[in-house]
Amino acid sequence: MKIFTKTLLFFVALILLESILTLLLITKIVSRNNLSIAKVELSNESSLIYDSHNSWKRKIWKSIIDIKNDEEIKRYLTLQNYFAMNRISYLLESRFIRSGIDYILIKTENLVNLISLTTNTITEDELSNLIIRKPHPYLEIRRLKNYFIMIGSLRVIPPSRLQRESSPANEGYFDIFLIKRMDNLYCKSLTLNRNSNVSFFTNNSLILSHETVNFIKFFSTLSIKEIYEPLYNVEIGKKYYNIAVQRLENIYPENQTLFIATIVSNEPYLERIASIRKITFSVTGSVAFLSIIISLFFSKKITDPIQLLLNAMHKLKIGEYRKSIKINGKNEISELFNGFNEMAEKLMSDRVIMENYIKEIMILNDFNEKVFNSLHAGILILNNNLNVLKANKYFCETFGVDSNKIIDKPLSLLDVEIIDDEVYDHVKKIVESQESGFTIVKRLEYSKVFEIKFYPFTALRSSDIHTSGCIVVVEDISKKVEFEEKILQAEKLSSLSILTAGVAHEINNPLSSIMSNVQNLIEDEKDQDRSVSLKWIEQETRRIANIVHELLAFSSSKTDSLELCDINNVIEQVSSIVKYAVSKDKEIEIGLKLDPNLPKAAINSDEIKQVIVNILNNSIHAISKSGMIQIITRYVVESESIQITIKDNGIGIEDKNIPRIFDPFFTTKKNGIGTGLGLSIVYGIITKHGGKVSIKSKVGKGTTISLEIPAVED
Missing domain, CATH: 3.30.450 (Beta-Lactamase)
Known part of the structure; x- marks a missing residue:
């Protein structure tokens, strides 16, 4: 702080201290005098109000006596x-x-x-x-x-x-x-003083008052023990009052004591003190201002050059390096000014060089940031403490996290589905230089497949290159895997269709001969035991015929003549039939939630019936004794398709079996139940019409199969 400023502040502070002491002394004297006046005024006013209240009582009493006589x-x-x-x-x-x-x-x-x-x-x-x-x-x-x-x-x-x-x-x-x-009018009639109010109250509530809202809280907490009790300088509603409380008679029938309070405002006294303070502060301010003017006048020749140098320094702070200052004369101040001008020129040249470096760094950093966020793969960078240093836009959008909130967050606390113990162990090995790189594939429950690659994050210090973290690259390969699975499934179905068509035709001819001969033998056979054996042969032969029929249907790649099919109507028909086919020892409820505005689909109604029946049969077999099957339809605007969702709460399917669920002859049923062609036929029919089939399942929870069939506008 400058010497001139210190001196000036000292005299100003001295003047202010004198003013404050004077103000305190005057305020104390005036307050003491006000208190004496307030006591007398409060006593006189309370007596007047009390007498006015009693005069009404006397008046009514006298009127009653006059009526009596x-x-x-x-x-x-x-x-x-x-x-x-x-x-x-x-x-x-x-x-x-x-x-x-x-x-x-x-x-x-x-x-x-x-x-x-x-x-x-x-x-x-x-x-x-x-x-x-x-x-x-x-x-x-x-x-x-x-x-x-x-x-x-x-x-x-x-x-x-x-x-x-x-x-x-x-x-x-x-x-x-x-x-x-x-009431309030009665309270007003008891006093002619504009600065006083009258209130009646009991021990726990305010009864009457000119300003009821402001006094309720005060009187509800007031405890009166004396017949007459004065209270001075009481704050109520940011105002100050002198209050005299007098005890009156009891109220009938509550038998509560009634009090009358005379409330006299302290505002006139406070205004008087405020006026004195205002005058004192005005005089103090005037004296202080005069002191400042005189001090500035005598110190101008010393402070002006210093102020000029300070202004130049402030401009130097904000980047005005070209501003030079000049002063006449040859003394210490002029030498200080010349040194300042030389320093400003040197800072100017250094700033130009620094700005060029910063510009190049910003361009490079912006380029790297754009490349980092433009990659169609999630990138997560971790330090050697396994805390998140950075994550690109694709990673945050894919896993629904905020890039600002995960910075510096430990990997173990990151709420991302692909981050598990296996990923954590690989990252730790990369950071500890136990691995130089690794790749794993993660399949999530909602049919998402990610390829995760781990690379060491190296930093250059002097001549040493060492691992200072790990880079995790996450790529969504769901569509690639789905496409590969579809190709594999199509290849399986194509190869199997050729094989099954030939086998079915070769089996069908001798099978027809066997069936005809068995039926003739049954008609001619008189022996009961042999007749039973022949009927068993007939039953098993029919079973073989059904399998051959399913093989022929499975191998058939032709598309029947298309018709506009009402999906909701087909589902209602199939569900009503299936309800009767459910075993008596099972209690299965089939619920329908059908979209009434569903458009029609370009698919043969018999084919969609077969699809629904095959899926419902699988759901029924998956439910042990009792359960729920729900069928939901809705129109998907984005793909212009009809979605059919069939959910059950059966035993579910193990994760290892889901990729094989549409393979021909693959079945999880025991004791020879089923042929393993049901879902393969479903897959073939739906894909034949340009649709999609997806499945989600969890062991012990149930299975959900979703079908999408192209819709046709009427």
């Missing part, structure tokens, strides 16, 4: 009819119309009349529970909704009834209630 009212009491009620109501209304009393309630044994003397509304139902509880006039305060009422109660009995000692207690009387609402 009114001879004219007593004369009408003897009538006990509507005329008497109306006349008494008129007399009371005339007497109290300008008294400030809000309501007059008159009740007899059979009549009720409510006289409203104010614009405030109240109903007879709200006052229906008012009854005379004492034989003499009395005054009480009751709760009514969110406000209170002050009630003067009187039962007036005709003189004639008083003379009859045997008259019932509830015969021939008039109950008169003078009612005053203790």
Whole structure:
């Protein structure tokens, strides 16, 4: 910090310290004086409000006594009819119309009349529970909704009834209630001071207040033990008040103590103190400003050259190296300026060289980044601690990870399906230089196949080349593997079709002869035992004939005449037939979820029936006792095809058997059940019509077979 600045700040601080001490002293004196004034004001105001409240009580009490002694009212009491009620109501209304009393309630044994003397509304139902509880006039305060009422109660009995000692207690009387609402208007009427408020509250809630919202929290936590208790400088709603609390009578029927609070605002006193502080700060600021102006005037010749040099240094920071500064004279300051100009020129030349280097590095880095992210293979670079250094765009998109979130993350914590113990071990061996490279193939559950290659990541330090990490290259070869499997499957089917066609034709001729002779022998045979053996031969011969028929159907490569087939209709027919074919010892439910807007497919209906039946038979055999088979159809807009999905919750298929599942004569069924041609025929029919077949299965969970058949618009 400059000497001039230090000196200037010292004098400014001294002036401010003097001002603060003066302000504190004046504030303390004024606050003490304000407190004395506030105590007197609070005491006088609370006494005035308390007396005003009691004056209302005295007024109502006096009015009740006057009614009791009114001879004219007593004369009408003897009538006990509507005329008497109306006349008494008129007399009371005339007497109290300008008294400030809000309501007059008159009740007899059979009549009720409510006289409203104010614009405030109240109903007879709200006052229906008012009854005379004492034989003499009395005054009480009751709760009514969110406000209170002050009630003067009187039962007036005709003189004639008083003379009859045997008259019932509830015969021939008039109950008169003078009612005053203790609401916000009542609170306002108790004080003429604009800075004071009045509130009524009980031990646990605020009853009435000018500013109910601000005072509810304060009075709900307030505990009053004295008859009169003053509170000074209380903060409520970011404002300060002086409060005097006085205990009143109990509320009927809750029997809670009612308190009256006189609340006087401290704002005038606080404004006075704020005004004093403002004046003090104004004087302090003026003096400080004057000190600064005088100091600047005397130090200008010294500080201007230094400021000029500082400005040049700031420009040098932001890259303005060509800016040179000049000063007249030959002294230490001029030599400092010349040295600064020479330094700026040297920095300028170094910056040009550095910018050229950085530009070349940025171009090369941008080129490498584009190449890195343009490769159609996932690349993951790991350091020697097996933490992720970088991952390209293809890797992140393929495995659904965020490149920013996986940076510096350990390989073992990476949530990627292909990363398992085998991959982790190979990466570790590469980093430890135990392997120079390795390639593995991973097949995932959802028919994705990845080829994973591991390479050492080398870094050059001085003259040593050593392994500092590992590069993992992941290539999606699913389509390649699928294509190879399809070619292999097609080759198998083509070779087998030629073989099966010849074998089927050669077997069919002698088989027909055997069948004819066996049937003739059965007709001619009289021996029962031999007849049973011949029928068994006939049954097995028919089984051979069925196999030959399936071989001929399998080897047939011709496409029948195409027709527009309603897939949903075929599925409904097949499912209804298959339900009856299910063994009685199995409880299998076949559920359908068919798209009602499904277009038609260009495939023979008999062929699609055979496809559905073959798949359902496999599902039924896969379910031991009870289970669920679900058939779902939907239209795939992207490929313009119909997708048929058949799910079961059977025993499932082992992973090692899935690649062979469409091979002819391959079956997992035991005891000679099935020929192993069912799914091969399904595959042949669907692919013949340009469709696709896919299968997913998990042991113990079930199997899902999906068929896609080209759709035809109507």
